[in-house]
Amino acid sequence: MTLAFDNSYARDLPGAYLRLAPDPAPAPKLLVLNRPLAASLGLDLQPAEAESWFSGAALPPGADPIAQAYAGHQFGGFSPQLGDGRAHLLGEVIAPDGKRFDIQLKGSGRTPFSRGGDGKAAIGPMLREYLISEAMAALGVPTTRSLAVVATGETVWRESALPGAVLARVAASHLRVGTFQFFAARGDKAQLKALADYTIARHDTGLSGADQPYLAFLDAVIDRQAKLIAQWMGIGFIHGVMNTDNMAVSGETIDYGPCAFMEGYAPGTVFSSIDHQGRYAYANQPVILGWNIARLAETLVPLIDPDPDRAVDLANDRLQSIAGRYRTEWLAVMRAKLGLIGEDPGDAALADDLMTAMTGADWTLTFRRLADPAALRPLFDDFTVMAAWLPRWQARAGDGAARRIAAANPAVIPRNHQVEAALTAATAGDMAPFHALLAAVQEPFVEREGFMLPAPSGFGDYVTFCGT
Numbered sequence: 001m002t003l004a005f006d007n008s009y010a011r012d013l014p015g016a017y018l019r020l021a022p023d024p025a026p027a028p029k030l031l032v033l034n035r036p037l038a039a040s041l042g043l044d045l046q047p048a049e050a051e052s053w054f055s056g057a058a059l060p061p062g063a064d065p066i067a068q069a070y071a072g073h074q075f076g077g078f079s080p081q082l083g084d085g086r087a088h089l090l091g092e093v094i095a096p097d098g099k100r101f102d103i104q105l106k107g108s109g110r111t112p113f114s115r116g117g118d119g120k121a122a123i124g125p126m127l128r129e130y131l132i133s134e135a136m137a138a139l140g141v142p143t144t145r146s147l148a149v150v151a152t153g154e155t156v157w158r159e160s161a162l163p164g165a166v167l168a169r170v171a172a173s174h175l176r177v178g179t180f181q182f183f184a185a186r187g188d189k190a191q192l193k194a195l196a197d198y199t200i201a202r203h204d205t206g207l208s209g210a211d212q213p214y215l216a217f218l219d220a221v222i223d224r225q226a227k228l229i230a231q232w233m234g235i236g237f238i239h240g241v242m243n244t245d246n247m248a249v250s251g252e253t254i255d256y257g258p259c260a261f262m263e264g265y266a267p268g269t270v271f272s273s274i275d276h277q278g279r280y281a282y283a284n285q286p287v288i289l290g291w292n293i294a295r296l297a298e299t300l301v302p303l304i305d306p307d308p309d310r311a312v313d314l315a316n317d318r319l320q321s322i323a324g325r326y327r328t329e330w331l332a333v334m335r336a337k338l339g340l341i342g343e344d345p346g347d348a349a350l351a352d353d354l355m356t357a358m359t360g361a362d363w364t365l366t367f368r369r370l371a372d373p374a375a376l377r378p379l380f381d382d383f384t385v386m387a388a389w390l391p392r393w394q395a396r397a398g399d400g401a402a403r404r405i406a407a408a409n410p411a412v413i414p415r416n417h418q419v420e421a422a423l424t425a426a427t428a429g430d431m432a433p434f435h436a437l438l439a440a441v442q443e444p445f446v447e448r449e450g451f452m453l454p455a456p457s458g459f460g461d462y463v464t465f466c467g468t
Helices: 008-012 035-040 047-053 123-138 177-185 189-203 213-235 282-304 308-319 322-337 347-357 363-368 373-379 384-397 401-408 416-427 432-441
Strands: 017-019 029-033 066-068 072-074 077-079 087-094 100-106 145-157 161-171
Touching (some): 008 066, 029 047, 029 123, 029 432, 035 145, 072 177, 123 145, 123 161, 123 416, 177 282, 189 213, 213 308, 213 322, 322 401, 373 384, 384 401, 416 432
Antiparallel strands (some): 029 145, 072 077, 145 161
16 A cells, blocks of 8 residues: 655754654564554555564655654753654654644664664563553543554664664654754744744644734643643553653653553652652652743743743743643543542542542552442551541442443553563563553453552562663
């Protein structure tokens, strides 16, 4: 088949990328192909095509591969030039529903943005992104998707020799806060305006005729990100590296590096090996939401209003609303997880007090078992506070709560010990555990024996890595 590319980013934003081809894989082997996703994009992909096109071994007709430029704050420190150091955007396709999507290769070779890296990726991290992003999609969380993972036949050196792989990623776009920072840092107002206009046309078409389209765009990004981070918090997801170059203005979760799902509830939970100060800990994610959006607002100030002082005042007004908007979204998530109907003035205190009561207990199982105190009690070392909280919840939730809870709270998440076991087996050539876990997380509300319990006590403290 052919892919009907329509590469608007490369066409409309010269200066925002470098044109270059991915490295050809010497011995590609298709490990996994996401047929339902391909079908939703209108692609009737054959395995041989996916193996060749998504490994860099050959370019699909119409592809115009580029490495996108962007900047970013990484753990609070600003880098004026980052960019795709191991990724190539093949192009954009229009799905049957009219929506536009990027198809990008990750781990596809060095670019001028590589900053000393080898531009490659290993099988484990690429399968991790496939697994976690598909779990997020099944949970209803906005996310980039994984179309395929192809082993390259090359060896990648990290702490040891590992088999290489390329991930084909699908996204509403790869436009990031850092993309705006790239041009703002250079004082290039014309290119910044072109980028903002392109982004609005792609993601917020209705804003193009607004009186203040760039302020309205900032508002729209706040809305999307507040909803997204509230959803992360609701499922115990920890992104691990919320740098500004990892915040997509589309509102999708992007760049699954040192991410993981929290098991025992602890607000300070960190998994990333490089997050030594806990900047991106579970409880800090809403704070970083505001911090990152403030960086986006800074780039938009020259476009918001000709009067710099007025532009800053308008942007600050929106920034000051973030905490309240996030709190509203978080409370909506909590009401659903608690099986509540409608709104009650006491709901916020009910949700906050649950956070205190469940400290240390398994996040996912506590919500899943909420309607069954007998099954809930074994999750707690001390059930006293939870026992005092339950009657308040029962009085508020009323009839039918058990059914609503089962519909809103997953039985299965990608448990860390199971993810590691699946990736270890896949690296050694056995894909069966990966496919079994993938099938489970793709139906997260179905109870499956062997996939619902937390890690055994001997699993130890879990640490994740960026995979670069």
